[in-house]
Amino acid sequence: MDEGRPIFQQIAERVENDILTGALSEEGQVPSTNEFALYYRINPATAGKGVNLLVEQGILYKRRGIGMFVAAGARERISARRREMFVLEYIAPMLAEAASLGITPHQISQLIEEETS
Amino acid sequence: MTSQNPVIQVDDLTRSYRDVAALQNVSFALQPDIICGLLGRNGAGKTTLMRMLTGQDFPSSGTARMFGENPVENSAVLQQICFVSEGQRYPDGYHARHVLAGAPWFFANWDAAFADALVDKFRLPLKRDVKKLSRGQQSALGVILGLASRAPITIFDEPYLGLDAVARQIFYDALLADYAENPRTILLSTHLIDEVSNLLEHVLVLDEGRLLLDQDAESLRGSASAVAGRAGDVDSFAEGRRVLHRDTLGGLATVTISGRLTPADHRAATAAGLEIAPVSFQQLIVDLSTHPDRRPAVASVAYE
Amino acid sequence: MTAISTDPAVARTGTPRRITNVMRLHLVNRVTYIGIPWIITAVALGISIIVALLIVASVSGPDQQVALEGMGYSWAVLSPLWYLAVVGVQAVNAVFPFALGFSITRREYALGTLLTYVAMAAFNATGWAILTEIERAINAAGVTFHHFTALWFADAGVGTVWLSLFSLQLLIFAVTSAFAAVYARWRALGMVVLWVAVAVVLIGIVAFAVLTGTAPPIIDWLFGLSTASLFAALLVPAVLAFALGWLALRWAPLRG
Numbered sequence: 075m076d077e078g079r080p081i082f083q084q085i086a087e088r089v090e091n092d093i094l095t096g097a098l099s100e101e102g103q104v105p106s107t108n109e110f111a112l113y114y115r116i117n118p119a120t121a122g123k124g125v126n127l128l129v130e131q132g133i134l135y136k137r138r139g140i141g142m143f144v145a146a147g148a149r150e151r152i153s154a155r156r157r158e159m160f161v162l163e164y165i166a167p168m169l170a171e172a173a174s175l176g177i178t179p180h181q182i183s184q185l186i187e188e189e190t191s
Numbered sequence: 192m193t194s195q196n197p198v199i200q201v202d203d204l205t206r207s208y209r210d211v212a213a214l215q216n217v218s219f220a221l222q223p224d225i226i227c228g229l230l231g232r233n234g235a236g237k238t239t240l241m242r243m244l245t246g247q248d249f250p251s252s253g254t255a256r257m258f259g260e261n262p263v264e265n266s267a268v269l270q271q272i273c274f275v276s277e278g279q280r281y282p283d284g285y286h287a288r289h290v291l292a293g294a295p296w297f298f299a300n301w302d303a304a305f306a307d308a309l310v311d312k313f314r315l316p317l318k319r320d321v322k323k324l325s326r327g328q329q330s331a332l333g334v335i336l337g338l339a340s341r342a343p344i345t346i347f348d349e350p351y352l353g354l355d356a357v358a359r360q361i362f363y364d365a366l367l368a369d370y371a372e373n374p375r376t377i378l379l380s381t382h383l384i385d386e387v388s389n390l391l392e393h394v395l396v397l398d399e400g401r402l403l404l405d406q407d408a409e410s411l412r413g414s415a416s417a418v419a420g421r422a423g424d425v426d427s428f429a430e431g432r433r434v435l436h437r438d439t440l441g442g443l444a445t446v447t448i449s450g451r452l453t454p455a456d457h458r459a460a461t462a463a464g465l466e467i468a469p470v471s472f473q474q475l476i477v478d479l480s481t482h483p484d485r486r487p488a489v490a491s492v493a494y495e
Numbered sequence: 496m497t498a499i500s501t502d503p504a505v506a507r508t509g510t511p512r513r514i515t516n517v518m519r520l521h522l523v524n525r526v527t528y529i530g531i532p533w534i535i536t537a538v539a540l541g542i543s544i545i546v547a548l549l550i551v552a553s554v555s556g557p558d559q560q561v562a563l564e565g566m567g568y569s570w571a572v573l574s575p576l577w578y579l580a581v582v583g584v585q586a587v588n589a590v591f592p593f594a595l596g597f598s599i600t601r602r603e604y605a606l607g608t609l610l611t612y613v614a615m616a617a618f619n620a621t622g623w624a625i626l627t628e629i630e631r632a633i634n635a636a637g638v639t640f641h642h643f644t645a646l647w648f649a650d651a652g653v654g655t656v657w658l659s660l661f662s663l664q665l666l667i668f669a670v671t672s673a674f675a676a677v678y679a680r681w682r683a684l685g686m687v688v689l690w691v692a693v694a695v696v697l698i699g700i701v702a703f704a705v706l707t708g709t710a711p712p713i714i715d716w717l718f719g720l721s722t723a724s725l726f727a728a729l730l731v732p733a734v735l736a737f738a739l740g741w742l743a744l745r746w747a748p749l750r751g
Contacts, residue, residue, distance in 0.1 A: 077469055077470075077471040078413050079413045080410075112368055117408070118374075119225065120389075120392065167458075245598070248749060249748060265600070266602075270598055272598050273598060274596065275596075279593070279596050280589055281593055282589035283527070283589060284524050289523045289524050292523055293516075293523050294597070296519060297597040297599060298597075342598075
């Protein structure tokens with residue numbers, strides 16, 4: 075666990091990661107709140123908060139008396155949002171840093187192509 | 192989160208020993224079925240507070256209410272509480288098996304099978320005088336009592352003294368697993384903050400007899416940041432913010448800033464060439480407890 | 496999930512039950528209350544027998560009978576009682592904080608401890624009284640030996656023997672517990688005050704006797720009592736000491 079951030083967010087991210095990698099499949103059951111709590115050694119209420127965050131976002135849904143499942147289309151929704159975040163978290167700061175170093179967007183494209191070729 | 196009646200309610204609680212105030216005007220309320228950490232340095236008043244919650248000691252002024260009632264000589268209330276005291280004394284000649292045999296006579300929810308399983312896990316010798324057990328084995332006995340009693344309010348006062356890292360992990364895991372199955376209110380005093388911080392839902396911090404912090408654990412995480420860079424840049428960034436701690440090294444400075452930073456703050460800091468790092472739970476508590484502005488103005492406050 | 500009731504109005508275990516459970520807690524380790532007093536009894540009896548055999552072996556003629564009769568002044572029967580002082584102190588120093596750790600109220604602890612004292616005093620007194628009767632039967636059969644038939648026992652009925660042993664034990668339990676309780680509450684200062692108070696009472700009695708040339712009425716009254724009444728009267732200071740102990744413990748904070 076990362077010390078500097080609320081744990082429930084980190085739990086939600088880990089579940090999302092597992093959905094993205096396919097470790098948790100759509101319509102598949104996810105572990106219970108208590109199982110998360112014991113596995114990650116965190117407070118069950120905190121684990122529950124993380125899971126509920128995903129329920130609110132429609133990534134997971136509850137089946138009364140059975141448990142928690144991954145919603146259909148969850149994977150696509152997560153990757154769409156992550157793509158938006160990618161722009162915010164990586165592209166925008168990169169452009170800002172590049173501007174301060176006098177690197178033009180065109181030069182950045184060239185650098186990227188060199189790196190990936 | 193539904194708001195229920197608090198299980199523990201403390202109002203303006205003060206305990207003085209002659210002219211030494213062990214606890215001063217402490218007030219807080221705890222909701223049921225949470226794991227709450229009671230943190231603070233040695234002599235901060237943690238044990239004193241716990242003794243007053245359990246009717247073992249008496250307030251000089253103010254009140255402590257458990258389930259809405261005064262715990263002093265209140266049998267109906269006290270039998271819902273198990274207080275595992277760090278310095279628990281045992282009569283001469285009592286073996287661990289005697290102690291465990293007596294527990295179900297006073298704790299209605301006692302789970303003997305669970306106690307036996309814990310005895311095995313901790314490898315506690317049952318047929319030896321408790322006074323001849325090692326510090327860690329005595330702690331293990333206390334931990335077993337606290338967990339197997341399944342008391343609606345269970346209070347652990349520094350329950351791990353003398354326990355090695357493996358045994359402490361056994362305790363944390365057993366606590367978490369049993370709490371998940373049987374939710375109840377758990378108050379845990381400790382100064383091994385990093386080890387337990389992930390288990391806590393709520394945090395109380397005492398310092399020199401005063402309550403410094405009464406906060407949801409999750410809201411505390413990430414609520415402070417360490418900003419490092421050239422002293423002048425750091426100080427201008429810190430201006431107008433609550434600084435908990437400041438370190439300097441030559442022309443460089445690191446300050447711990449209270450309050451969550453916005454993305455705009457992050458961009459401003461990066462633009463100014465400053466580095467921002469999260470502050471760990473433990474570091475935050477340490478910074479709070481040593482923050483000069485937090486020192487009570489009354490100079491007569493002393494450690495126990 | 497197992498529901499754990501958090502309603503204190505529902506007392507899980509009635510107070511009378513908890514009081515008897517305090518007695519069980521005292522007796523969970525039977526060595527302290529039952530084992531050691533009877534080990535001391537057995538050892539003391541063994542010594543008495545050895546002494547009697549030595550007398551028989553080394554003294555002859557009429558002197559032998561005198562010497563054997565002299566064993567009646569040995570007070571040997573009282574030897575286990577001194578150990579009970581240890582029990583009285585331990586009950587407050589160790590069992591009291593232990594009991595509070597088990598969420599027992601001070602009142603439940605005090606009543607349960609009183610019950611334990613009464614039960615143990617009765618148990619021991621019954622045992623020793625039975626042995627006294629056996630010894631009397633042996634004496635009646637013509638063998639002179641005194642271990643249990645000491646002091647006032649010679650002429651007293653079995654009831655008086657029992658009562659005297661019972662009262663003495665309770666007095667020892669109550670007084671030693673009271674001292675330990677006063678220490679627990681007021682520490683060294685309490686001890687000083689208590690000892691001074693005891694000394695003042697004793698000096699007062701002596702001063703009264705010296706100044707007036709007569710014993711105080713209470714002493715006269717005590718000497719006028721029958722053996723049984725005298726020992727029954729010992730229960731009064733026992734009860735007073737127990738009350739003092741309770742008053743001290745009622746507001747005694749538990750310290751580290």
